[in-house]
Amino acid sequence: MPRVVLLGSSPGPDTAPGQSTPPAGLTLPALPGCPTVIGKLHGQLASLDPAPVTIVHSGDAPAYRGFPGKLVETSDLAGELRAVADAVEHATENLFILPANSLIHDELIYQITKSKRGALALIVKEPREEDENGDAIVPDVPIEQAEPEIGDRTLEDLPVRVRASKSRVISVGSAYHAVTRPNSVLLGPLHLHQKHAVTLAEVARELADMAHLFGPEDDLVQLLVLGLVRRGVSVGIRGRRDLFFQRVNTREEADQAVAEMATFDEDKARLNNAVKGADGFFTTFFVSTYSRFIARWAARRGLTPNQVTLISIALGVASAACFATGARAGMIAGGILIYFAFVFDCVDGQVARYARKFGVLGAWLDATFDRFKEYVVFAGLAVGAAVSGVGDVWTLALIALGVQSIRHLLDFSFGAANRRKPPSPLPSMSLAISSDTDLRAALEQRKISRSGGIRGLLKMWTKAGKYRAVHWARKMIVFPIGERFAAIAIVGAFFDARVTFLTLIIWGGIGAAYSLTGRLMRSLA
Numbered sequence: 001m002p003r004v005v006l007l008g009s010s011p012g013p014d015t016a017p018g019q020s021t022p023p024a025g026l027t028l029p030a031l032p033g034c035p036t037v038i039g040k041l042h043g044q045l046a047s048l049d050p051a052p053v054t055i056v057h058s059g060d061a062p063a064y065r066g067f068p069g070k071l072v073e074t075s076d077l078a079g080e081l082r083a084v085a086d087a088v089e090h091a092t093e094n095l096f097i098l099p100a101n102s103l104i105h106d107e108l109i110y111q112i113t114k115s116k117r118g119a120l121a122l123i124v125k126e127p128r129e130e131d132e133n134g135d136a137i138v139p140d141v142p143i144e145q146a147e148p149e150i151g152d153r154t155l156e157d158l159p160v161r162v163r164a165s166k167s168r169v170i171s172v173g174s175a176y177h178a179v180t181r182p183n184s185v186l187l188g189p190l191h192l193h194q195k196h197a198v199t200l201a202e203v204a205r206e207l208a209d210m211a212h213l214f215g216p217e218d219d220l221v222q223l224l225v226l227g228l229v230r231r232g233v234s235v236g237i238r239g240r241r242d243l244f245f246q247r248v249n250t251r252e253e254a255d256q257a258v259a260e261m262a263t264f265d266e267d268k269a270r271l272n273n274a275v276k277g278a279d280g281f282f283t284t285f286f287v288s289t290y291s292r293f294i295a296r297w298a299a300r301r302g303l304t305p306n307q308v309t310l311i312s313i314a315l316g317v318a319s320a321a322c323f324a325t326g327a328r329a330g331m332i333a334g335g336i337l338i339y340f341a342f343v344f345d346c347v348d349g350q351v352a353r354y355a356r357k358f359g360v361l362g363a364w365l366d367a368t369f370d371r372f373k374e375y376v377v378f379a380g381l382a383v384g385a386a387v388s389g390v391g392d393v394w395t396l397a398l399i400a401l402g403v404q405s406i407r408h409l410l411d412f413s414f415g416a417a418n419r420r421k422p423p424s425p426l427p428s429m430s431l432a433i434s435s436d437t438d439l440r441a442a443l444e445q446r447k448i449s450r451s452g453g454i455r456g457l458l459k460m461w462t463k464a465g466k467y468r469a470v471h472w473a474r475k476m477i478v479f480p481i482g483e484r485f486a487a488i489a490i491v492g493a494f495f496d497a498r499v500t501f502l503t504l505i506i507w508g509g510i511g512a513a514y515s516l517t518g519r520l521m522r523s524l525a
Contacts, residue, residue: 002113002191003093004049005084006041007220008056008064008100022056023101023249025063030258037248038100042067044109045096053087054100055080064100080220081208089201091194097221098189101247103257107270108243109189110356117236118193121225123164123184124239162186162225163436169235170443171436172226175215178435184237186222188247196233203227206431230439232428242269271296274353281472283482287346294343295350305355305362308348309369315341316373320380323492326388334380335493341373342485370481371408375401377488378501385497396501403508404484407515414519454525458518479511 008024024038031040045052051069058073065071072083088095096113098104112120163171164184172186173179192200207223214223228235244261248254274295275288298308319337322330348366352358382397384390427442464470476483487507491500 001093002048002096003088003091004045004052004069005087005095005097006038006052006054006100007080007084007097008038008054008060022060022063023247023254025060026101026248026251026254028254028258030255030262036063037103037254038064038067041100041102041104042069044104044106048096048109048113055083055087056100076211077214077218077220078208078211081204081211081223084220084224085201085204085208088192088197088204091197094194095192095197095200096189097192097224099221099247101249102188102245103248103254103261104189104245105243105261105264105266105269107266107273108240108245111243111273112189112191112238115191115236115238117191117234119196119228119233119235120191120238121169121221121235122187122189122240122245123162123169123237124187125164125184126182162222163440164237168237169225169229171439172222172229173436174213174218174223174226176210176213176434177226177431180436180440186219186225187240187245188221189245190221190225190235192228196228199231199233200224200228203231203431210431227431230429230431232426234426242272271354274350276349280475280480280482282476282486283346283480286486287343287482291343291346292350292354295347295354298347299351299355303351305348305352305357306359306365308344308351309362309365312341312344312348313369313373315344316369317376319373320376323377323380323497324383324387326384326386326390330384331496332493334377334384335489338373338377338485338492339489342482345370345373345481371404374404374481374484381488381492381497381500388496390496390498393497393501396498396505400501400504400508403505403512407479407508407512410512410516410519417523454521458521458525477511477514479507484508 008022024036024041026037027034028037028040035043042052046068049069053070053072054064054067055072055074056064058075061071061073070087072087074080074083084097094113096109108122112122162169162173162184163179163182169184169186171179173182204224204227207227225235242264243266244257244264246253246257246260248257271292275292276283279288315337319334319341322334322337324330345366348362352362378397378401382394385393427439427446429436429439429442465474484504487503488500491503
């Protein structure tokens with residue numbers, strides 16, 4: 001469970017002129033129970049951290065009293081930064097830092113805190129494109145028209161300006177620190193792996209000593225991300241997508257945000273998030289388009305992922321039995337059953353992610369019985385070939401089994417080796433330097449040094465994935481489980497076991513050669 005730090009006060013515009021109540025103390029009459037913003041947030045975070053640390057200005061403290069956790073009162077920005085350092089320095093859990101005046105969906109909290117990135121920040125990008133040199137291409141429409149979901153404020157009105165690439169934050173600005181060609185806005189939530197807790201504490205204290213250089217437009221989370229980036233921590237980025245987040249500062253903003261939040265279908269977003277985003281072509285277009293609805297139906301009726309796995313196993317065994325008859329009707333029935341065995345193989349994972357029921361046993365069962373279903377179908381096809389007089393195809397069956405076993409061995413061993421590989425360090429830069437020119441130059445030099453030889457070829461092949469045809473061709477060539485089950489179902493139903501095994505061996509061999517080549521190149525690079 002992460003350690004939660006709520007920032008109840010900020011040097012940014014957290015309190016509107018003439019407003020006596022801190023934004024987090026605003027009530028939300030449109031919601032059941034008429035909670036305050038901070039009360040709602042405490043309810044959402046209780047399962048993550050029942051005793052969060054809340055850092056506030058002394059004058060705003062009354063609005064935060066009475067809630068669980070530790071309340072830290074400060075008098076200025078330097079005190080807030082030092083309080084953050086004290087709160088995170090000895091953390092043994094991951095950290096989730098967000099402003100206390102946040103209105104956010106539960107599902108968005110879940111997705112951010114379950115991220116495997118070492119650091120992740122929620123941002124919104126300006127709707128503009130870049131040319132091949134990274135220079136901005138000015139859009140034809142104003143920002144406020146292209147980003148209506150921000151509400152009455154446009155990107156230009158928001159103080160937190162950052163420069164982000166496709167995957168991470170490159171540079172962050174402040175009243176003192178310049179940011180070259182900002183293209184994004186940092187919205188607030190920050191999730192950090194515990195291994196970076198000490199670094200965060202160090203930069204927070206260093207920033208506290210520089211507090212006199214910052215202005216009222218600077219934001220506390222922004223400054224923390226600034227410090228992390230300058231220390232070489234890779235801060236990943238995530239957009240809001242189909243979920244809601246907004247920091248509210250006034251009664252009008254709070255009412256408007258609650259109304260807008262109600263227009264989002266959070267359950268639909270949760271269901272969509274239950275589907276893997278990196279599945280193969282067949283799975284994406286012929287299974288996941290409807291399997292998610294089976295998963296929701298199953299989860300709402302109390303079915304566990306392991307029970308769905310058992311259904312998938314039963315269908316796989318039934319498919320093998322049908323193939324073993326050798327009759328054309330049996331081959332067709334076997335093809336249909338193996339397809340639905342794969343559908344329920346997808347459903348069990350989707351149920352686990354939708355209902356958030358994870359377990360070591362379930363993960364082990366899923367991985368083990370995927371292989372069991374595949375190999376028992378091989379046996380069924382071979383028996384059916386002998387029964388129908390096609391001939392002895394056991395040799396082909398053993399070759400197909402060997403090809404798949406070698407592929408699985410390569411996949412697991414390469415994954416294990418990759419997990420042991422230390423990440424490539426990013427360039428760092430002193431916080432005392434105002435310009436980010438040297439930092440960006442170092443990043444560019446790093447990019448150039450990694451663009452030659454084998455690295456260059458790999459990068460070119462990666463970039464080619466932006467074309468949909470290439471993207472799906474790369475997905476299909478490796479012959480993932482969805483394509484394998486589809487090949488068995490279709491070829492087995494229309495032809496015979498011999499043709500089915502030849503298809504598995506040839507396509508599987510091509511996929512193995514492609515995967516092995518890619519892994520060798522990545523290892524050498």
